[in-house]
Amino acid sequence: GQNIDQPTEMTATEGAIVQINCTYQTSGFNGLFWYQQHAGEAPTFLSYNVLDGLEEKGRFSSFLSRTKGYSYLLLKELQMKDSASYLCAVLDSNYQLIWGAGTKLIIKP
Amino acid sequence: NAGVTQTPKFRVLKTGQSMTLLCAQDMNHEYMYWYRQDPGMGLRLIHYSVGEGTTAKGEVPDGYNVSRLKKQNFLLGLESAAPSQTSVYFCASSTSGESYNEQFFGPGTRLTVL
Numbered sequence: 001g002q003n004i005d006q007p008t009e010m011t012a013t014e015g016a017i018v019q020i021n022c023t024y025q026t027s028g029f030n031g032l033f034w035y036q037q038h039a040g041e042a043p044t045f046l047s048y049n050v051l052d053g054l055e056e057k058g059r060f061s062s063f064l065s066r067t068k069g070y071s072y073l074l075l076k077e078l079q080m081k082d083s084a085s086y087l088c089a090v091l092d093s094n095y096q097l098i099w100g101a102g103t104k105l106i107i108k109p
Numbered sequence: 110n111a112g113v114t115q116t117p118k119f120r121v122l123k124t125g126q127s128m129t130l131l132c133a134q135d136m137n138h139e140y141m142y143w144y145r146q147d148p149g150m151g152l153r154l155i156h157y158s159v160g161e162g163t164t165a166k167g168e169v170p171d172g173y174n175v176s177r178l179k180k181q182n183f184l185l186g187l188e189s190a191a192p193s194q195t196s197v198y199f200c201a202s203s204t205s206g207e208s209y210n211e212q213f214f215g216p217g218t219r220l221t222v223l
Contacts, residue, residue, distance in 0.1 A: 004151065031209065042113075042199060042214035043152075050209065087151070095207050096167070099151030 002026045004100035006088050011106045012078055020073045020086050020103045028093020034062050034073045035087040083107045110135050113215035115200050121221045122190045130185040130218050132200030140203045141183040145196040190222045
């Protein structure tokens with residue numbers, strides 16, 4: 001079956017750095033997405049990786065290793081507004097997104 | 110641009126009742142999707158459409174029907190609601206279904222079935 005694993009919850013301190021991991025086992029791979037979802041709101045796109053390596057976008061970076069079936073989202077200089085759930089999703093061989101359950105990130109002052 | 114909109118935002122149904130959720134997008138996107146989101150689980154695809162007049166089943170289609178009569182609208186119907194359909198429903202759209210095409214989400218509909 002298809003499976004995406006992420007930690008359920010993480011806590012970090014304002015101004016610090018946090019890494020959210022995602023491992024996947026899917027039928028085929030056509031890219032990996034990270035979305036942010038604030039409580040009670042819709043998911044919004046953060047990043048897309050299809051090749052191995054690091055993609056940097058401001059305070060957020062996303063890494064992919066296709067051979068290991070692994071990705072992480074790195075958030076730097078954490079702000080209180082970064083408190084949200086972070087969703088990992090893989091585009092499978094049928095070009096359908098398979099979603100992880102999400103990681104709830106709690107930022108403390 | 111409004112992006113993706115959904116109506117209603119909240120709804121409470123009794124078991125056996127029917128309802129239709131409406132999704133509209135003004136981005137001229139070809140692909141549209143209906144997901145449900147339940148606590149502790151990832152978003153699950155119910156049905157999707159790759160263009161006007163087409164629909165296809167996703168991961169969890171049972172108990173739902175959809176229609177895409179106009180490119181900008183995607184309707185999700187529940188013919189006989191069940192408590193197991195209590196969930197938050199999200200509509201999304203994208204230019205296509207391939208590779209780097211982010212999905213844009215509507216604000217969601219919170220449905221409770223008693």
